[in-house]
Amino acid sequence: MAVVGVDFGSLHSKIGVARNRGIDIIVNEVSNRATPSLVGFGPKLRAIGESAKTQETSNFKNTIGSLKRLIGRTLNDPEIQEMEKKFINAQLVDVGGSVGVKVRYQNEEHQFSATQLAAMYFGKLRDIAASELKTGVSDIVIAVPGWYTEVQRRAILDAAAIVNLNCLRVVNDTTAVALGYGITKSDLPEAENPRHVVFVDVGHSNMTVSVVAFSKGQLTVKATAYDRHLGGRDIDYALVQHFAEEFKEKYKIDVLSSPKATFRLAAGCERLKKILSANPEANLSVESIMNDIDASSKLGREQLEQLIAHVLDRIPGVIERALADAKISLDQIDSVELIGGSTRVPAVRAKIQSAFPDQVLKTTLNQDEACARGATFTCAMLSPVFRVREFTMHDIQPYSIKVSWERSPDDTDEDTELVVFPKGNVIPSTKVLTYYRKSAFDLEAAYADVSQLPGGVNPWISRFTAKGVTADAKGDLSCVKLKVRLNTHGTVSFEQAYIEETVEQEDATMEVDSEAQQAQLKKRKVVKKDVPFVVGNTALDKSLVEKMREQEAQMHAADKLVMDTEDAKNALEEYVYDMRGKLEERYAAYVQDSEKEALLRQLQEAEDWLYSEEGEDATKSAYISRLDAAKKIGNPIVARWRETEERAKNVSQLRETINTYMSYATSGDEKYAHIDEKDKQSVVEKCATVQKWLEDQIARQSERPKNVDPVLKSEDITKKREEIIYFATPILTKPKPKPTPAPGTETPKQEQQPQPEETKAEKPEEPQGPSEMDVD
Numbered sequence: 001m002a003v004v005g006v007d008f009g010s011l012h013s014k015i016g017v018a019r020n021r022g023i024d025i026i027v028n029e030v031s032n033r034a035t036p037s038l039v040g041f042g043p044k045l046r047a048i049g050e051s052a053k054t055q056e057t058s059n060f061k062n063t064i065g066s067l068k069r070l071i072g073r074t075l076n077d078p079e080i081q082e083m084e085k086k087f088i089n090a091q092l093v094d095v096g097g098s099v100g101v102k103v104r105y106q107n108e109e110h111q112f113s114a115t116q117l118a119a120m121y122f123g124k125l126r127d128i129a130a131s132e133l134k135t136g137v138s139d140i141v142i143a144v145p146g147w148y149t150e151v152q153r154r155a156i157l158d159a160a161a162i163v164n165l166n167c168l169r170v171v172n173d174t175t176a177v178a179l180g181y182g183i184t185k186s187d188l189p190e191a192e193n194p195r196h197v198v199f200v201d202v203g204h205s206n207m208t209v210s211v212v213a214f215s216k217g218q219l220t221v222k223a224t225a226y227d228r229h230l231g232g233r234d235i236d237y238a239l240v241q242h243f244a245e246e247f248k249e250k251y252k253i254d255v256l257s258s259p260k261a262t263f264r265l266a267a268g269c270e271r272l273k274k275i276l277s278a279n280p281e282a283n284l285s286v287e288s289i290m291n292d293i294d295a296s297s298k299l300g301r302e303q304l305e306q307l308i309a310h311v312l313d314r315i316p317g318v319i320e321r322a323l324a325d326a327k328i329s330l331d332q333i334d335s336v337e338l339i340g341g342s343t344r345v346p347a348v349r350a351k352i353q354s355a356f357p358d359q360v361l362k363t364t365l366n367q368d369e370a371c372a373r374g375a376t377f378t379c380a381m382l383s384p385v386f387r388v389r390e391f392t393m394h395d396i397q398p399y400s401i402k403v404s405w406e407r408s409p410d411d412t413d414e415d416t417e418l419v420v421f422p423k424g425n426v427i428p429s430t431k432v433l434t435y436y437r438k439s440a441f442d443l444e445a446a447y448a449d450v451s452q453l454p455g456g457v458n459p460w461i462s463r464f465t466a467k468g469v470t471a472d473a474k475g476d477l478s479c480v481k482l483k484v485r486l487n488t489h490g491t492v493s494f495e496q497a498y499i500e501e502t503v504e505q506e507d508a509t510m511e512v513d514s515e516a517q518q519a520q521l522k523k524r525k526v527v528k529k530d531v532p533f534v535v536g537n538t539a540l541d542k543s544l545v546e547k548m549r550e551q552e553a554q555m556h557a558a559d560k561l562v563m564d565t566e567d568a569k570n571a572l573e574e575y576v577y578d579m580r581g582k583l584e585e586r587y588a589a590y591v592q593d594s595e596k597e598a599l600l601r602q603l604q605e606a607e608d609w610l611y612s613e614e615g616e617d618a619t620k621s622a623y624i625s626r627l628d629a630a631k632k633i634g635n636p637i638v639a640r641w642r643e644t645e646e647r648a649k650n651v652s653q654l655r656e657t658i659n660t661y662m663s664y665a666t667s668g669d670e671k672y673a674h675i676d677e678k679d680k681q682s683v684v685e686k687c688a689t690v691q692k693w694l695e696d697q698i699a700r701q702s703e704r705p706k707n708v709d710p711v712l713k714s715e716d717i718t719k720k721r722e723e724i725i726y727f728a729t730p731i732l733t734k735p736k737p738k739p740t741p742a743p744g745t746e747t748p749k750q751e752q753q754p755q756p757e758e759t760k761a762e763k764p765e766e767p768q769g770p771s772e773m774d775v776d
Contacts, residue, residue: 001385002137004129005375006122007173008144008156010068011204011232012036013121014369015129016376018386023376025369026132034368035125038065039117041105045562046555048124060089060263062103067121068144069205070114071159072152075099079455083229086237089259098155115155115540119162119552126165140165141379143371145206146172146398147226149453150461151538153491158540162548168382170489174199174210175221175395176374177339181365182212182219183377183391191215196222196328197335200319200352202342205231209318211326218392223325223424226398227318228454230311232273232342238308239269243284243297251293261290276301277344305347312351319355325424333359339367395427397486400448401461408437410477419448421486430485430495436477437469443482445492462537464494469531472501480531497531561620568623573610575627576603579634589706590640599633606630636709643710650717654694657721661728662687674736683728690720
C-alpha cells in the first residue's frame, strides 16, 4: 500500500512518499521535484503539470493556474473578481454555483468547475506517484492553507474522490511542517516546559505564521495568523505594473491591454526577482512582447524594495497577530523557522528579522519541501503499512463556529444559538449538545464572525434535521443529545443523535414482603434511543461526484489514447530514419540485396504516408501496423547482427563451463573421491558431447555468410550450458557418507562440500508486518 503526501501549492506542488524507512520527495516525468499547478486544454488532449507549463505561453487562454485559490469559491466572490482574476487568463464562469472556467477542449467549448480542475491535477499527481512506486495509489494526505473554510476543505475531499483517491486527512500546511520538524527531534522537553517555535511561511500567494509548542511526543499549535494576499506573486505583480508604465513611455505600448503581453512580462518579472535575490542589479529582457517589440530594462535591489514596500509593510502585522493570539512574548520564543520560496527574497527576510530582533532566523527545514514531508508523515501515521514514532498533533480551528436553532414553543426563554467551537478550538474535537423537544427540529451550523472569513465566502456550513422526536412516556419533553464533531479535516459533522430515557427495572435478586418494599427497590436506568436525522452540507451530492468521476475517467482514457497514438507515430518515424541509416553502416554486411530493396521501399512508403494528410492524424493501430510491416523485414537483419555480436561471448562462457566441470570430474582431488566413478564418467561424457556439438556448429557457422540466418544461435548455446550445469552439479556436490562412529565417540561434523558453479535459488521472502519508518 502506497503512503503519499501532497503539498498543494498555488504555483507548484510536491509529492512525498514513505519508503526505505524514510520520506522521499519524488520527481515527475521530467525529473523535477516540483510539478506546476496547471491544467491546460488543447484540440486533442489535456496538458497537466509540466506539459501544461510547456505550452502555457502559446495556450495561455486555455491554461489555468491558481487552482488552490479557486477551489471552493464562487464567481461573485470579491477576492475572485478583484484579486484572482489578475493572475488567471482563462475566462471565469459560474459552474453549478461555484467558480469555474470556459475553455476550448477537443475543438469545442467546455466548462469545468474549480473542483473538477483540482481533481484533474490530483489525478496527475496520483499517476506520477504510481509511476515512481510501481503500484497503485489510493490513500493520500493533502496539505492546504490553514485559512481554508468548510466549503474549501470539502471541495478538496470531493476533488480527491473524483479521481478515486481516499484522502485520509486534509491537514493544515504549517501543521504538517511542524510535524516534520518535531517528529525527528529526540531532545524535546517535558510538557510542563515546552519549546516554542515560530514557523514563518511566505509562499507564492499567501503568508502564514504559526506558533507551535513542542514537547516529548507531541506538538500543540498555539496560534496561526494569515495574510491571504502576501506572497511572491504580489511582488511579481508590483514589478509588472512598474515595467508596464516604463514601457508605455519608452516603447509607446500598453502592455496591460494585452493578456498575452502581460503574461510574457510577468514571466520576465519572476525571473528578475529571483536574480535580484542574489545580485544587486538585474536586467529584464522580453522578446516580442507586443507589436514585434523586444523590450528591455534593468532594476536594482533598492528600487525593488521601494516598489514592493506596500507588500513588505504588511509582514510584521501577521507576526504580531500570531504572537498575540498565542499569548506569548518574544523572549519565550526558542526558534524562528523560515519556509516558503519567497523568504529567499532579502527584503522579505529583513522584514521578518525586524519582528524578531533577538532571534537568528533559521532554515533547518527544506524551505520548499518541508510541507510535503510533513503531509507524508501524517499519511504514514494513519496507514497500517508503516510503524511511525508516536507523535500527537493538536491543531486548532481558525474560525469560530456556532449552531443556531428556532426557539422551542415550550420554552420562550431558550437561547437560539451557541458558539460550539470557538476560534482556537482543538482539532479534532467532539461536543454534546442537549435539547428538550416534543417534535422534529432543525439546527444550522455557520461561522460566527463573517469578517474573519476569506472574501465573500458564505458562512453557512451545514443543516441538521432531527426526525422522529416525540414526547416521552409521560407526555413531557424528550431529552435529545446531539454529538457534533470538528473532525481531523477541519470540517463539521453531526455524528449521532439520541434520546435519553430513564426507565425503572425490578431487582430480581432481592426478596420483598410487600408492594411498598418492591417499589423502593426498583432500579432506575438511563437508556439511549437513536434519533434518525438528515444532514445537508457544502459537499457535492454523491450522484454528482459519481458523474464527474465517470467524466474524468473518460478524459483520462482519451488523454492516454492520444499520448499512446503519438508514441506509436514517433516510434514509426524513429524506425524509418534509424533503420535507413544503419542499413548503410551497421547492418550492411547482414542484409541481402533483395531484403535491402524491399525494406527501403517499405520505409519510403511509411515516410511518405507519415507526412501525408492521412498519416498526420491516423489511429494508433494504423501506426503500429506500418511499423510491424517494416519490422517484419528488418527484424531478421537486426537479429543476424545481434547474434554475431553476442556469439563469441556465449561460446566463451560455454567452453569455460565445459572445462570447469571436466576438470572437477577428472581430477584426483580427495573431496570428489567418494563420488562413484561411473557418475564422474557420465559428467565427462556429457561435457564431451556438448563440446563436440559446439565445435560442429562453429564449423557449420563459419561456412555461412553473415547475411543469412545463423545455424549457431546464442539461445542454443545458453541451453547447452544450462544442460551441463543441471546435469553435473547434483553429481559433483553429492555429500560424503557419514562415517560410522566408534563406540563411545562423538559423531564428527560433516565437512561442507564445495559447490562448483551451482545455480542456487533464492530463498523466498517471508511475509512481513508493518514497515518501521526511520525518523531519526
